[in-house]
Amino acid sequence: MRLWTLTGAAIIAAGSATAGPVAPTDVAFGEYGSVSESLTGVPGDPEAGANVVKNKGIGNCIACHQVSALSDTPFQGEIGPPLDGVADRWSEAEIRGIVANAKKTYDGTMMPSYYKVEGYIRPGDAYTGKAAEEPLDPLLTAQQIEDVVAFLMTLSEE
């Protein structure tokens, strides 16, 4: 009986993995925080990714980071390192890991975890100040993460 339940659960998990994007709770992080498998299997679109990075209502990455390639967007922040040349410093898997959940790469970093749905203290319903309704959506969708990764992979100076 017990064995049967376990097998059943395994089948369901395997089924969902092939059916759609990897769920936030199922992402396989490597020891140092990298994620080698694409979250969707669909190649990211760097232009869509650039939009996520600069748009205040989406990733808003430039609230904290400067990106010369996006210098048409004013008011770039100084909290994190500039992202110029980031593709020379990190592999695609490492970048995917940082964007999905930077805390797995940098313990205690201020950078938000963009593909995470649990473990928050007083999560809110976006910026209303009201309590969020469970289950939470991640800050970015799986495809948006892939788009951002594709954009960051274009930031090479070599």
Added chain:
Amino acid sequence: MKFKAMTAIAALALAVPALVVADPDDDNLVINGEIEMTTKVEPADHLDGALPTVMSGWHFRADETQALQMDDFDNPGMIFVDQAMDAWQTAEGTEDKSCASCHEDPADSMKGVRATYPKWNEDAGEVRTLAMQINDCRENQMGAEPYKYDSGPMASMEALISVQSRGMPVDVAIDGPAQETWERGKEIYYTRYGQLELSCANCHEQNYGNMIRADHLSQGQINGFPVYRLKNARLNTAHGRFKGCVRDTRAETFAPGSDAFVALELYVASRGNGLSVEAPSVRN
């Protein structure tokens, strides 16, 4: 030649959009040419080295915004102080009393008050903010309706009382019976709330002086509260500001006047011990 030089300058300006002067400045704050303010001070021992220098939010604002606070005729917050002076003298409630019935001239009776709030009230057995004390007088001395905690009339009354302590050092007590509340406030200050998982300390201790998008982060001190903000053209209370900052972490915020924000106010005020009371200050 001239054309070329101009293009080069334009290109330079475009290439460095984030090059706004980000460090806090070294200007001196003197109000009406006579009240000298302490806007940078050695941190109190209880900060445990968390900040090298404690700084007023005034240093992080643009020159034009700073200037508005240097003369009471330019400071839009002073209009609300005048309005509160009318309220001070207006009898209200079942007792038909005004603030003046008990406290007469605020210039005498309220001098130094702001500097020590929030503080422990022995009879009530609680830490009281200035707003709580104002409402206690309204309800229990005047028989009047309390002001809504972060309302306009409350902010104005706080400003009238605070301005009597302008230039005096913030000196809130954190020991004895207030200590438990202070500890709770400290815990809140360092908790990473919301879906962005950000604490007060992430922005105001680790990153003051840095730009976060278009905002120049200060140390989040409250010696200048209530604050006149150009953005909403009114006086803003400390709890109103806390509420906005917590909301911006994509969190369920706390209510103005809640135990959590009272504790946080005591803690944040204590981080600014030694700074001059600046209210009503002017910010963007």
